[in-house]
Amino acid sequence: MPTDSAPRPVTLTAFLGVAGFALLITIVRFKSGQDWVPILDSANLVIHEAGHPIVGLFSHRLMVYGGTLFQLLFPALVTFHFKRGGDAVGYVFGLVWLGENLLNVARYMADARTHLLPLVGGGEHDWSEIFSRWGVLDSDTAIAGFTAFLGWSLMAAAPARLFKAWLDTSQNGV
Ligand SMILES: [Zn+2]
Secondary structure: OOOOOOOOOOOHHHHHHHHHHHHHHHHHHHHHOOOOOOOHHHHHHHHHHHHHHHHHOOOOOOHHHHHHHHHHHHHHHHHHHHHHOOOHHHHHHHHHHHHHHHHHHHHHHOOOOOOOOOOHHHOOOHHHHHHHHHOOHHHHHHHHHHHHHHHHHHHHHHHHHHHHHHHHHHHOOO
């Protein structure tokens, strides 16, 4: 039974599964024509929407941050959970999900001035409000571009890291 100090060995199947997942959501996202991954982004949206009222319980002013905070916090917690348990595959899965969520956040950020995206619940536009507070509304697409870059990097680097873990495993003859 693996323990915290003895990570589970990574199999080629596991690597292909995670890499395939990252590749699949990339293709689906591009093919959607709306930079949207069905099911996954709907789940992200549900978590996002739950974040606003929960943060709102503590601070009305910070409520606008709650959506993005929660949608990033969830995959981060999943990642942390698997990392702590020595599960490299679950860990990388979490990182891919986190990266994909950053793309979702970037998509919303880039809309701060144009307001082309449909808003759930018809409330205020999170990033119009946040960027206005910060005085950077004119830089919305630049910040979105950087955020998307982080997301893509994570989605590419995480499976690559797993590939390296598999190589190490197979070289050790485990
Ligand atoms: Zn929101």
